[in-house]
Amino acid sequence: MPILGKLLHTRSRRDSVLHQLAAKGELEDIDQTMNQMLNALERLALDDSASVDARFTAIANLRYASGTQVSNIMPSLIDNRQPIEVQRAAMTTWGRFESNAITETLLNQWSSLSPSLRETASEILFSRPDRLTVLLNKVASGNIPLSEISRSRLQVAAKSSDETIQELATKLLDASGSKNREEIVQAYQSSLQTRGDAARGSQLFTTHCANCHRLENRGHEIGPNLATVKTRGADFILANVLDPNREVNPQYLNYIALDVDGRTLTGMITDESATSITLQRAESAKDELLRVDMERLQSTGMSIMPEGFEEQLSPQAMADLIAYLMQVK
Structure with missing residues (x-):
């Protein structure tokens, strides 16, 4: 599955040879094999009798599926009757796609999410400007309690290049109590x-x-x-x-990375290589980002601790x- 996933990632680049071959219809055999594997993964992800580990892996690998297929599967997996690992995997995988539906789903279920799942939901909602704008408006209108949004996340949002987000986040920070x-x-x-x-x-x-x-x-x-x-x-x-933030060891600084797909990822840098960086945050959640996919990497100057x-x-x-x-x- 990782090999086919790499192929899909490469073919999505307009300047790649695989993208050109796909446009000519010359990857039909690979597409057919891929669809069979994705359908098998979908069945496993939805199988309540399967082990949690197997379902978790299946859901994670559905990141190679289409946005439509993922949007059809994930809502039923983000349900408090599902194991927490399944819910978190569904959120994380769905969050990789440009989808208005995930924003609506997470906000509708916000009050029923456990604290750790709410942290995962926050990471996803803060990762794209369109999602973040909806979330901040919900908080500003009182539909979501301000106390349930991390002050550190609001501080990062207040520095956004998006003026609407910057204004909303600043107002919420002012309302959240003393900054001293x-x-x-x-x-x-x-x-x-x-x-x-x-x-x-x-x-x-x-x-x-x-x-x-x-x-x-x-x-x-x-x-x-x-x-x-x-x-x-x-x-x-x-x-x-x-x-x-009084005394921050550089090792524990929080960073913001913007990728070529418009996602915003946060966390402290736990690994670097010539080709990639790894950002890690609460509950050992990690994102590995290839340097060629990274538009910007910037320290917030603040601790990973909120x-x-x-x-x-x-x-x-x-x-x-x-x-x-x-x-x-």
């Missing part, structure tokens, strides 16, 4: 004097931190190793949770999280 992170850090100083519960803090780590940090065999190893932060002290933990945790953690909850991190061995 130091004021928020100072407001949470009581957490340093409050007795925390490490057991509750452990649960908070799983809920809020494990998407990007791995600790005690839980989570994803994307951000820094939190087992060492206790040596820096509780005040360091507090400041860096609430103001993650701002706004004060909206999810009360001062007592912060004390609990600090208590847990300070006792991890």
Whole structure:
């Protein structure tokens, strides 16, 4: 399947020999084989009795299908009765296509998506200007709570070259509360004097931190190793949770890449070669982008870790999280 996928990718380029051959109808045998494989993948993707791993792989490989075929399959797979891995794969594959239907589907199901799936949906909706405009208008009208949109994503959108997106994102940032992170850090100083519960803090780590940090065999190893932060002290933990852009290791900077298809991809650079880069973000989601397909790559100057945790953690909850991190061995 990857070989045929490479062939399809190459033939889509107007200046390629394969594109010219396809225009002359000289790739019929390959097209027939490809269609048979794609139809088999479709049946497997929709087969509830198949293993989740097999369905996940089938859905991922449907990125080689047509936009029409994908749009017919994916809505039924983005359903909370489906395994979360199947839902995420369906979103990710469908998100690669130019489709108004995926925007409508994700926004209609927004309230029923789990937090991790909502993060995947956000990545897809923020990846194209047309999708992002619809999302920001939904938030501005109150149909989607502003608190459910990452402040860091809004900060990136506020720097967009699209004036409509820039204006909408800036207004939402202004409405989302104080931009002065130091004021928020100072407001949470009581957490340093409050007795925390490490057991509750452990649960908070799983809920809020494990998407990007791995600790005690839980989570994803994307951000820094939190087992060492206790040596820096509780005040360091507090400041860096609430103001993650205060002190950013270049390794954990968030980047924006724009590809030739108009997609916007984000994440920290975890791998580079002469021909490609790899961007990684929450829950170890990755995008590999060929340099020849990349129109622009730019650092946001901000950490991969989002701002706004004060909206999810009360001062007592912060004390609990600090208590847990300070006792991890």
